[in-house]
Amino acid sequence: MLTPLERAVVRIYSKRGGVVIGAGFLVFQRYILTCTHVVADALGVERIATEIPTDEVILDFPGVAPRQKLRARVVFWQPVDPSKEKEEEDITGLELIDSPPDEAQPARLVAGDNFSEHEFEAFGFPAGNHNGTWAFGVLRKRIANGRIQIEDVKQPGYRLEPGFSGTPVWDKKLEGVVGIAVSADPKRPEAKVAFIIPTDVLIKAWDQLIPQRNICPYQSLSAFQEEDAQFFFGRDRFKAQLLEAVETKQLVTVIGPSGSGKSSLVFAGLIPSLIKQGNWLISDFRPKSDPFFELSATSVCLLEPEIKEPEQLIHAGRLKQEFQEGRLSVQQVVERILEKNPGKKLLLVVDQFEELYTLCKDEKQQQSFLDQLLSVVRCTPNFAVVLTLRADFLEYALSYRPFADAIPEADQMLGPMNLEELREAIEKPIENLAMIESGLTERILEDVKQEPGNLPLLEFTLTLLWEKKEYGWLTHRAYDEVGGVEKALAKYAEEQYQKLSEEDQQCTKRVLIQLVRPGEETQDTRRLATRSEVGHDNWDLVKRLADDRLVVTGRDDATGEETVEVVHEALIREWDRLQKWIDTERSFRLWQERARIAYRKWRDANQREDALLHGIHLAEAEGWLQRRTEEISPRQQDFIKQSIKLRDRRRWRTIYVLVGALAIVSGLGIIALLSRQTAVAALGNQINALS
Secondary structure, eight states: OOOOOHHHEEEETEEEEEEEEEEEEHHHEEEEEEEEHHHHHHTTOTTTOSSSOOOEEEEETTTEEEEEEEEEEEEEEEOOOOOOSSSSEEEEEEESSSSSOOOOOOOOOOSSSSOTTTTEEEEETTTTTTEEEEEEEEEEEEOSSSEEEOOOOSSSOOOOOOGTTOEEEEETTTTOOOOEEEEEEOGGGGGEEEEEHHHHHHHHGGGGGSSSOOOSSSSSOOOOOGGGGGGSSSSSHHHHHHHHHHOOSSEEEEOOOOOSSHHHHOOOOOIIHHHHHEEHHHEOOOTTOOOOHHHHHHHHHHHTSSHHHHHHHHHHHHHHHHHHTTOOHHHHHHHHHHHTTTOEEEEEEOSSTHHHTTOOOOHHHHHOOOHHHHHHHHTTTTTTEEEEEEGGGGHHHTSSHHHHHHHHOOOOOOOOHHHHHHHHHHHHHGTOEEETTTTHHHHHHHTTTTOOOOHHHHHHHHHHHHHHHHHHEEEEEHHHHTTTHHHHEEEEHHHHHSSSSSHHHHHHHHHTTTEEEEOSSSSEOOOOOEHHHHHGGHHHHHHHHHHTTSSSEOOTTTTTEEEEEEEHHHHHHHOOHHHHHHHHHHHHHHHHHHHHHHHHHHHTTTTTTGGGGGHHHHHHHHHHHHOOOGGOHHHHHHHHHHHHHHHHHHHHHHHHEEEEEEEEHHHHEEEEEEEEEEEEHHHHHHHHOOO
8 A cells, every 4th residue: 555655756857758866746736846956957957047947847656657757847946045044945846737647645744843853754766776765764953044954863774865855754753744855964974864844944935835715615514505616516416406307397395304415405506507507587585484474575685676675674574464465476476576587587495494384383374385385386487496395394294285295296305425425525625725634534434424414514524624724734633633523513512612601601501492492203403593582681692602603693584583593403413411401401492382382372363362371381381480480581471471460360250259159148048047047936936825
């Protein structure tokens, strides 16, 4: 098996390609680093020349493709300084004109000052040994001109002599290149002393060694968007299927597990492909708690794009009312949009469609919304709808027969990525941006496996690796530091939690349990909470958690109220602390979700008394209100208190009735007693008379 050094080293030939002059190595994609004096000797120019040579340099990769001659051009040139006083001298960068062999791989650079007494190895081409040979030794300390002294302490063997010039010097402890061999000490050949230009000097001289683009090609826990299409890889087959489906069908459902990349496939895969066609008008929304308002808002943006946002919201509210009262249909609005955009097709993307069941609890509204969508899909040409739906909510979707009948024709099931697709998702985004250490991709793939829902964890881990990259490299050391794929998010969340004060930790617990919808025979899921639900006093903390990428804040378009949700459900699954909180608070949270549904029914019923809580439900709510007042929103507190007042009024009315009834009964009893006493007295008088 070839070493990283053997995959990177190149052999540089004289101009005619016959004699080996020295070495160099692949440092990034198509770039090669070597010594100026090696290239100067190969091209027959002065080592101290200041102008960049224009002749092509001939080289090969002896470790992976010997005698496969390649061409390169000089793109960086620091001539030799005869005084040897400058640090940044005798350094040249080459760019390959021909493609490197498939097995060639850049060598990782390591910079610093902690090399002393480390063992090194180097591969060079001394006179008489053009096939190459190894030199071994120990790194010493830096000298006055910035170079590092190295020494071969073994006998016999090759020292770093002229044929080694330009070759990378590999630190066996740090597992990276710490510099390039530049010269030997001709005064002490017996000591086998030589010098290298250290990596930090090379980087300082030629900034191409470190990619300059700071944009992260990975998306952490967020979905890829249209602007991220250049970094979206691994879904070519599904992207082609989805594109064909949208071009031939009017309803397409992208169904897959949480974390399988449904939204990314649509926004970074499908939509950019449609935009390139030039004849599509595309808009998107999420159902949230009020799907008709969200549909109205996106419709207004298409109908009246020139008006400002506040006015658009007013128009959206009116349009929603028109929809719900039956004075206007979605089909009519869609037809009007198409009329205003002749020659265009309209695509409506309804992302995270499961919100229709998790956030909108009104079954009649759910069915009405589905009826409107199905109607416009059936009757309107040049119009298509794409829905993204979590697979564990498919049963909910199938529970309504008209929608269930439409799904089989529309269904595009999105499974987990296979290993090759995952490899593309890891490696393709960083082409021309960075490099990944040998074996790291395989290690990540082994940890990811092909389980549904692991894609966001992979992206999050890769984002952390990107942030910890070393001189343009994603490394094994950084992967160990972040805790691998499965624990990266949980470890990160725990690290951020431990930085909080004890008071803020308690507040964080109260906030986060409000962002989880506890499952009943289903998995726990995230929920969108309002500012009032998590507590106005906690909002500064919420913003800090958002800065730490643990939650995402937003605003409810219908009410204007600020909202917050956990950044991804992976946090719920993987963070042990949060899972323990949920298990401990499950009874309270299940009651709270039931209470929220009851509150909305009361609100939608114009706050009628018969929609308030009563009986055992009120007794349960009263108990939670006494114990957990701070965690119950003011609106729900008012709902419970009004229920208590109604119960108390009814109790007092009952007491009044009972007291009145008792008084009547008591009065009748007294009358009966008096009557009885009178009768007894009369009877006594009669007896006395007879006697």
